[in-house]
Amino acid sequence: MAEERIIPAPPVNPESKPYWDACAEGKLLVKHCTACGKAHHYPRTMCPFCFSDKTEFRPAKGTGEIYSFSVVKRGPPIPYAIAYVTLAEGPKMMTNIVDCDLDSIKVGQKVKLVFKPVEDGSTQMPMFTPA
Numbered sequence: 001m002a003e004e005r006i007i008p009a010p011p012v013n014p015e016s017k018p019y020w021d022a023c024a025e026g027k028l029l030v031k032h033c034t035a036c037g038k039a040h041h042y043p044r045t046m047c048p049f050c051f052s053d054k055t056e057f058r059p060a061k062g063t064g065e066i067y068s069f070s071v072v073k074r075g076p077p078i079p080y081a082i083a084y085v086t087l088a089e090g091p092k093m094m095t096n097i098v099d100c101d102l103d104s105i106k107v108g109q110k111v112k113l114v115f116k117p118v119e120d121g122s123t124q125m126p127m128f129t130p131a
Helices: 017-024
Strands: 029-033 055-059 063-072 080-087 092-097 110-117 124-130
Touching: 017 029, 017 055, 017 124, 063 092
Parallel strands: 092 124
Antiparallel strands: 029 055, 063 080, 063 110, 080 092, 110 124
């Protein structure tokens, strides 16, 4: 089995705690604004589109498409791919593409959600793999 990268635990604050609690249970949540109807990611209280504080978490489908990516092979001990994935719900999410040949990743590729444990075991990090 290939060696896995060590993923540091994310900073958790009261605004993002429900998001990370859901990730710990293997669920991805996306913030939705009930004022303008748009979804956004990274989760925050204020809508970045209309600045309303009328936002709520909703479950995400866990599917998307690679919008942009970069494969890092030099420097780190274990190569990795970082990407922006356009979620089925609309927003783009910065994430990692995992469990695949890094040279086979393509813009427009369909991906699905997987979770990887963080270093301290406090939650799981949402990542994507080819669908």
